[in-house]
Amino acid sequence: MIEWSSFLVVTLGALAGGCGVVVLFSLGVRFAGPETDGSRRGLGIACFTVCALVVAVGVCLVIPYFAPFFARL
Amino acid sequence: MGFKHSIYWLSKATAFSAPQNAGRLWIKSLYRLSRTAYRGARHSAPVESTRRIHMGIRSPLRFGLPGGSPTVCSTAVNIELMVALVIALALFFDFTNGFHDTANAMATPIATGALRPRVAVGIAAVLNLVGAFLSTTVANTISGGLINEGPSGVLITPTLIFAGLLGAILWNLVTWVLGLPSSSSHALFGGLIGAAIVGAGFASLNLTVLLSKIVLPAVLAPIVAGLVSFLATRIAYATTKKRQRDGFRVGQIFTSSLVSLAHGTNDAQKTMGVITLTLIAGGLQPANSSPQFWVILVCALAIAMGTYTGGWRIIKTLGHGITDIEPAQGFAAEAATAATILASTHLGFALSTTQVASGSVIGTGIGRKGASVRWRTAGRIALGWVITIPAAAAVGALAALVAHFGWWGILFDAVVATLIFVAIFLISRRSRVTAHDLAHANPAHFVRPKPRGNKAKLAAAAATAAAAATRAAPAKGVEP
Incomplete structure (x- = not known):
């Protein structure tokens, strides 16, 4: 009755996406956020950048105009 | 008959407005649901019987037959009037949809103080406006196949859509006064089901499909979102030190904007579909065509205006009522909401935005140590979800029943509905919730009870x- 396989895929996708973004942003905050010593600032900024890229992918998913590009990739 | 056909064509119209985006799964599932019902109906019920269903419009609006509406001349004004009425109502529904769903994206950033309330709803309104245009610019080449669908042709009654919209709007307003986040799609669907039951009887309802496409996803959506949000919250708190967590405020702005944009691309489509369908049914637009520009424009404006009005009550419930949200939690919850919505629309299992957002907030409440979830409020919200479809259906059915008496019935419907809307508005004035009430972030309330x-x-x-x-x-x- 219900497509459990696609439900599972959605659950895993949401887990990967949601937790991935939070892990990256948290690491960014940890290394380059307020109250840091600044020793690993570059690493933090790298984390923020990757996180921004992931969010950008999300934006592209929302905008249908970009959908064909993703289909090709 | 009425239900099967009206829902079928409605969903088809909404599906053709943006099928290139894989993110229309919600509409797709609606389409599948109705298609199953429709196939059954085509063989069982003769066309003649439907003429009796919609007495509001005497000439049958017919697809699939050349020269489909032979008696239009005598009732042309009536049809145009009815179409205008349905369009007005559809736009009002779009407006309520806007202010009802602002909370999904903007409740948590407002609650943590990441964005000031007015700024937050402003961003949401702009993104909804932009989103509404984004998703239909691609939809120009869509065929849709609205015509030639079977030799007998298909009847669609604006009267039923009118009644269904009344039910949906009324339920949206009631849940708004109660401050309950409930799915606008479910309200619309419920209203149409109710109107159709009056037209075609209970037999027209395919309960199995209803269960698998609407009821079970409604149960699963908050569970998935809650799980993601719970884990994300744990991760955020494990990774960062206590004093660093204000840094999440900036991140919240982006994740909530993403949710808002996703909402804009999805929800304005529903109204565009309804209006386009009505225009086609009224013979004012050729079948097989995509939404006209003015339809896209007014729908985008209506949903943006609704969003900017801000459903402060629902924002209050979602941001403050369920649990007390800190910036890290807000970020985790919004990331979970965005990820779940995007995954569900692109990987093949449609979930309701409202239910995902509510589930995320509950999940983040469980995830932070020391936070508590007010299960009483959560229970009220869940109860609201359970009642949404039956309640909207009841109103839709009642309105459709009255509308059967022809123009006087429709007029009566419209007058009574207006009175009820005004009454709800007056009731809402008794306990006003404004942007000002939400201007202080959550922690301020608890750290300094000044x-x-x-x-x-x-x-x-x-x-x-x-x-x-x-x-x-x-x-x-x-x-x-």
Whole structure:
């Protein structure tokens, strides 16, 4: 009755996406956020950048105009 | 008959408005649901019987037959009037949809103080406006196949859509007054089901498909979102130090904007579909065509205006009522909401935005140590979800029943509905929730219970302040 396989895929996708973004942003905050010593600032900024890229992918998913590009990739 | 056909064509119209985006799964599932019902109906019911269903419009609006509406000349004005009425109502539904769903994206950033309330709804409104245009610019080449669908042709009654919209709007307004986040799609669907049951009887309802496409996803959506949000919250708190967590405020702005944009691309489509369908049914637009520009424009404006009005009550419930949200939690919850919505629309299992957002907030409440979830409020929200479809259906059915009496019935419907809308608005004035009430972030309430605002609030807060003072007094006495 219900497509459990696609439900599972959605659950895993949401887990990967949601937790991935939070892990990256948290690491960014940890290394380059307020109250840091600044020793690993570059690493933090790298984390923020990757996180921004992931969010950008999300934006592209929302905008249908970009959908064909993703289909090709 | 009415249900099967009207839902079928409605969903088809909404599907053709943007099928290139894989993110229309919600509409797709609606389409599948109705298609199953429709196939059954085509073989069982003769076309003639439907003529009796919609007495509001005497000439049958027919697809699939050349020269489909032979008796239009005598009732042309009526049809145009009816179409205008349905369009007005559809736009009003779009408006309620906007202010009802602002909370999904903007409740948590407002609650944590990441965005000021007015700024937050402003961003949401702009993104909804932009989103509404984004998703239909691609939809120009869509075929849709609205015509030539079977030799008997298909009848669609604006009267039923009218009744269904009344049910949906009424339920949206009731849940808004109660401050309950409930799915606008479910309300629309419920209203149409109710109207159709009056037209075609209970037999027209395919309960199995209803269960698998609407009821079970409604149960699963908050569970998935809650799980993601719970884990994300744990991760965020494990990774960062306590003093760093204000850094999440900036991130919240982006994740909530993403949710808002996703909402804009999805929800304005529904109204565009309804209006386009009605125009086609009224013979004012050729079948097989995509939404006209003015339809896209007014729908985008209506949903943006609704969003900017801000459903402060629902924002309050979602941001403050379920649990007290800190910036890290807000970020985790919004990331979970965005990820779940995007995954569900692109990987093949449609979930309702409202239910995902509510589930995320509950999940983040469980995830932070020391936070508590007010299960009473959560239970009320869940109860609202359960009632949404039956309640909207009941109103839709009642409206459709009255509308059967022809133009007087429709007029009666419209007048009574207007009176009820005004009554709901007056009731809402008794306990106003404004942007100002939400301007203070959550932690401020709990760290410093310093009364602000008018004297009544001051007096009410005095008791708690006094109690706190007596407890704090010994500690303070030592310090100097």
